Amino acid sequence: MSDEKKIPYKIYLEENEMPDSWYNVRADMKNKPAPLLNPGTLKPLTFEEMRGIFCDELCRQELDDTTAYFEIPEEIRKFYKMYRPSPLVRAYCLEEKLQTPAKIYYKFEGNNTSGSHKLNSAIAQAYYAKKQGLKGVTTETGAGQWGTALSMACAYLGLDCQVYMVKCSYEQKPFRREVMRTYGANVTPSPSDTTEVGRKILKEFPGTTGSLGCAISEAVEAATAQEGYRYVLGSVLTQVLLHQSVIGLEAKAAMDKYGIKPDMIIGCAGGGSNLGGLISPFMGEKLRGEADYRFIAVEPASCPSLTRGKYVYDFCDTGKVCPLAKMYTLGSGFMPAPNHAGGLRYHGMSSVLSQLYDDGYMEAVSVEQTSVFKAAQEFARVEGILPAPESSHAIKVAIDEALKCKETGEEKTILFGLTGTGYFDMVAYGRFNDGEMSDYIPTDEDLAKGLAGIPKFPGNEI
Amino acid sequence: MSDEKKIPYKIYLEENEMPDSWYNVRADMKNKPAPLLNPGTLKPLTFEEMRGIFCDELCRQELDDTTAYFEIPEEIRKFYKMYRPSPLVRAYCLEEKLQTPAKIYYKFEGNNTSGSHKLNSAIAQAYYAKKQGLKGVTTETGAGQWGTALSMACAYLGLDCQVYMVKCSYEQKPFRREVMRTYGANVTPSPSDTTEVGRKILKEFPGTTGSLGCAISEAVEAATAQEGYRYVLGSVLTQVLLHQSVIGLEAKAAMDKYGIKPDMIIGCAGGGSNLGGLISPFMGEKLRGEADYRFIAVEPASCPSLTRGKYVYDFCDTGKVCPLAKMYTLGSGFMPAPNHAGGLRYHGMSSVLSQLYDDGYMEAVSVEQTSVFKAAQEFARVEGILPAPESSHAIKVAIDEALKCKETGEEKTILFGLTGTGYFDMVAYGRFNDGEMSDYIPTDEDLAKGLAGIPKFPGNEI
Numbered sequence: 028m029s030d031e032k033k034i035p036y037k038i039y040l041e042e043n044e045m046p047d048s049w050y051n052v053r054a055d056m057k058n059k060p061a062p063l064l065n066p067g068t069l070k071p072l073t074f075e076e077m078r079g080i081f082c083d084e085l086c087r088q089e090l091d092d093t094t095a096y097f098e099i100p101e102e103i104r105k106f107y108k109m110y111r112p113s114p115l116v117r118a119y120c121l122e123e124k125l126q127t128p129a130k131i132y133y134k135f136e137g138n139n140t141s142g143s144h145k146l147n148s149a150i151a152q153a154y155y156a157k158k159q160g161l162k163g164v165t166t167e168t169g170a171g172q173w174g175t176a177l178s179m180a181c182a183y184l185g186l187d188c189q190v191y192m193v194k195c196s197y198e199q200k201p202f203r204r205e206v207m208r209t210y211g212a213n214v215t216p217s218p219s220d221t222t223e224v225g226r227k228i229l230k231e232f233p234g235t236t237g238s239l240g241c242a243i244s245e246a247v248e249a250a251t252a253q254e255g256y257r258y259v260l261g262s263v264l265t266q267v268l269l270h271q272s273v274i275g276l277e278a279k280a281a282m283d284k285y286g287i288k289p290d291m292i293i294g295c296a297g298g299g300s301n302l303g304g305l306i307s308p309f310m311g312e313k314l315r316g317e318a319d320y321r322f323i324a325v326e327p328a329s330c331p332s333l334t335r336g337k338y339v340y341d342f343c344d345t346g347k348v349c350p351l352a353k354m355y356t357l358g359s360g361f362m363p364a365p366n367h368a369g370g371l372r373y374h375g376m377s378s379v380l381s382q383l384y385d386d387g388y389m390e391a392v393s394v395e396q397t398s399v400f401k402a403a404q405e406f407a408r409v410e411g412i413l414p415a416p417e418s419s420h421a422i423k424v425a426i427d428e429a430l431k432c433k434e435t436g437e438e439k440t441i442l443f444g445l446t447g448t449g450y451f452d453m454v455a456y457g458r459f460n461d462g463e464m465s466d467y468i469p470t471d472e473d474l475a476k477g478l479a480g481i482p483k484f485p486g487n488e489i
Numbered sequence: 490m491s492d493e494k495k496i497p498y499k500i501y502l503e504e505n506e507m508p509d510s511w512y513n514v515r516a517d518m519k520n521k522p523a524p525l526l527n528p529g530t531l532k533p534l535t536f537e538e539m540r541g542i543f544c545d546e547l548c549r550q551e552l553d554d555t556t557a558y559f560e561i562p563e564e565i566r567k568f569y570k571m572y573r574p575s576p577l578v579r580a581y582c583l584e585e586k587l588q589t590p591a592k593i594y595y596k597f598e599g600n601n602t603s604g605s606h607k608l609n610s611a612i613a614q615a616y617y618a619k620k621q622g623l624k625g626v627t628t629e630t631g632a633g634q635w636g637t638a639l640s641m642a643c644a645y646l647g648l649d650c651q652v653y654m655v656k657c658s659y660e661q662k663p664f665r666r667e668v669m670r671t672y673g674a675n676v677t678p679s680p681s682d683t684t685e686v687g688r689k690i691l692k693e694f695p696g697t698t699g700s701l702g703c704a705i706s707e708a709v710e711a712a713t714a715q716e717g718y719r720y721v722l723g724s725v726l727t728q729v730l731l732h733q734s735v736i737g738l739e740a741k742a743a744m745d746k747y748g749i750k751p752d753m754i755i756g757c758a759g760g761g762s763n764l765g766g767l768i769s770p771f772m773g774e775k776l777r778g779e780a781d782y783r784f785i786a787v788e789p790a791s792c793p794s795l796t797r798g799k800y801v802y803d804f805c806d807t808g809k810v811c812p813l814a815k816m817y818t819l820g821s822g823f824m825p826a827p828n829h830a831g832g833l834r835y836h837g838m839s840s841v842l843s844q845l846y847d848d849g850y851m852e853a854v855s856v857e858q859t860s861v862f863k864a865a866q867e868f869a870r871v872e873g874i875l876p877a878p879e880s881s882h883a884i885k886v887a888i889d890e891a892l893k894c895k896e897t898g899e900e901k902t903i904l905f906g907l908t909g910t911g912y913f914d915m916v917a918y919g920r921f922n923d924g925e926m927s928d929y930i931p932t933d934e935d936l937a938k939g940l941a942g943i944p945k946f947p948g949n950e951i
Contacts (some may be wrong), residue, residue, distance in 0.1 A: 202915035
């Protein structure tokens with residue numbers, strides 16, 4: 028155990044040890060993720076079709092499944108140095124509390140004002156827009172992490188930022204909204220009368236409090252309607268996983284520095300940006316046959332795309348304005364029951380992760396939210412960080428695995444992603460503290476309704 | 490400028506470089522801070538008189554003005570390792586934005602869930618209570634930073650924590666309250682019917698929303714009324730400054746490591762815990778004649794204890810249940826006009842800092858809140874951290890000093906304390922974003938009212 032002594036509570040890389048390239052895990056996948064399809068032609072989306080929505084360099088990144096490394100531009104590396112490297116934390120206090128022989132590590136992405144890992148891709152997407160000479164970007168946000176991250180990136184680069192925020196969140200999470208406004212973003216509650224699609228929805232459903240699907244539709248319309256604007260998205264896309272690989276690359280470098288090899292890597296999975304980023308370099312080793320790891324995706328029981336969804340082509344948004352992606356999906360019309368982990372309420376899953384899961388490289392489990400908040404509270408009390416509900420899904424499973432080690436006596440090494448903090452989620456914690464939180468598991472009939480909306484065409488049968 | 494290149498954006502100490510002792514600046518002061526007085530006898534408070542309120546070891550620390558170093562107990566060092574060392578950040582992005590030749594550094598204490606430096610003393614006070622075999626501690630909290638920090642420390646040590654939270658904050662800041670509850674604290678809105686003094690106040694002022702003074706009175710009563718409980722306080726006391734010296738010791742060690750010598754050290758000052766902690770080791774050098782630094786205390790124009798108060802004995806609390814302290818004070822009955830930096834709304838100032846200021850070792854300036862929020866926003870946009878309103882007072886003056894360097898061309902090195910984050914202060918940011926924030930400067934008559942309440946006895950004339 029004398030080796031143990033040498034491992035500090037927190038491992039920080041030196042600046043010169045920080046990654047200078049992002050890693051594109053698709054390059055090492057034998058079965059490549061299926062391409063995005065044009066919903067009109069059902070043919071793979073071309074660069075030309077894509078560039079009206081996304082800026083050019085991001086289209087290239089989205090389409091490239093063979094280049095293993097993309098150099099991180101100097102300007103982005105500079106921004107990363109402002110809030111990165113994020114610490115790799117040895118959870119000594121949690122281990123002691125659990126009395127487990129397991130060694131638990133977590134990569135903590137919450138030490139920046141956006142409160143999550145989203146900033147890693149926000150700065151990249153804003154940078155390429157700026158470099159292309161664009162005036163601004165548009166996006167949607169639900170709970171607000173992504174909108175906040177993008178606002179911060181745009182403020183730094185002097186780029187206009189227009190955020191369509193789901194109306195109920197806009198009203199219920201005024202503090203998130205104010206953070207975005209403090210960073211100079213223009214935040215519009217969605218649906219709004221600033222877009223055609225918004226006006227149409229408002230006319231049809233006068234009292235609606237909005238949805239992510241509607242906000243996406245408005246943001247895409249706003250981008251295409253304004254000269255010099257493009258749309259950006261915080262998850263699901265493969266370009267986002269590419270940028271988020273900085274999480275895994277840093278984690279791996281920190282572990283390598285101390286000769287630590289994780290037995291299992293655990294992350295929460297909504298659209299897949301955090302999990303995909305965290306596991307990328309480790310998965311690369313597994314794909315190349317250089318090492319073996321267990322990968323565990325954790326999703327909420329209320330929105331179980333990997334564990335109960337189908338692997339087919341589907342719309343990425345409820346409004347059906349976006350291209351089709353092949354992914355594990357519950358159907359773009361699936362309405363997840365209320366769950367406080369807003370970032371995990373997405374009907375689909377990154378096509379990269381979907382393919383890896385389908386090929387058996389990754390496991391998935393679903394957990395219920397009261398057990399997640401119980402784990403969150405236990406973690407907060409001994410590790411001093413109040414975690415986001417999303418991140419707490421990973422904590423729950425990490426604790427479960429550590430307790431299994433306690434039973435078996437195995438000294439396994441667990442790495443999990445702690446994507447962010449829960450400072451803007453205190454309404455949820457309050458409900459938990461008051462014992463008023465419940466669990467929701469969709470019935471087979473609930474699922475059938477969502478799956479029924481999946482587009483049908485030859486080769487795309489459920 | 491090649492030397493510059495070597496200084497990273499963030500300097501983290503290694504675990505073995507972290508301080509193993511706190512530094513007691515009083516040991517190096519020629520003019521010692523005046524002792525606390527028993528308000529009944531007007532004689533210095535003895536250990537025996539004090540130990541009914543504070544636990545024994547803390548009484549010893551409070552009274553000891555000759556021992557320069559107090560070893561940090563192993564258990565506290567372990568807890569410190571969980572969230573410390575805090576980064577010393579080189580504000581490259583801010584420097585670039587300001588186009589200043591000044592070199593700006595800040596010691597960032599906000600990367601823990603309490604959101605501020607308060608945790609440094611909370612764990613120490615909770616530890617000594619636990620070690621003495623006590624069951625729990627009581628305290629008051631206004632905005633909630635201190636209450637949160639104490640809740641975290643108590644949760645970690647398994648100590649009961651009773652927080653009296655000023656009623657208007659309890660209602661207006663439900664999220665802070667929920668953080669404390671998540672950490673297992675018992676949070677009571679003050680005034681309450683759980684104490685005699687609370688019941689008395691409620692009877693006299695049925696609709697009152699409480700005050701810090703009243704909450705202190707309730708917390709002190711609760712501590713003395715329950716077997717195995719003591720009262721703890723988050724600022725003002727010299728024991729608190731002792732624990733907070735860890736901020737300055739880390740900052741100095743980090744600067745020494747890179748051969749950096751600050752020309753000036755800036756901090757916000759409410760009760761003085763952060764500023765006193767940050768400057769301690771540097772002030773020690775100045776007091777011993779080993780080095781010279783400028784020290785600047787920044788206070789809100791609405792509550793200007795150093796710049797417009799009197800240096801006399803006064804009550805530490807509005808309820809007048811606490812001992813008398815000699816300090817710069819506006820009078821314990823002074824009611825500061827609304828200011829969003831709740832942590833700086835205190836009528837007095839640490840007796841250590843008061844003495845140093847009176848002896849000319851330290852300067853003080855006061856600033857108005859709209860200018861503070863303007864600086865906060867500018868800082869947030871380039872440095873990626875949304876600062877607490879309190880901390881932003883230091884930012885404001887650091888920016889002012891950096892701009893002076895721009896005029897003169899001097900390459901001064903500025904160090905300031907960034908005590909915490911503003912994630913629970915978004916109501917204030919919202920008012921600023923909406924252009925609805927105003928400034929309040931007390932008139933001479935306003936001040937005269939507060940000063941009139943200062944106790945009068947021989948040698949204590951204004």
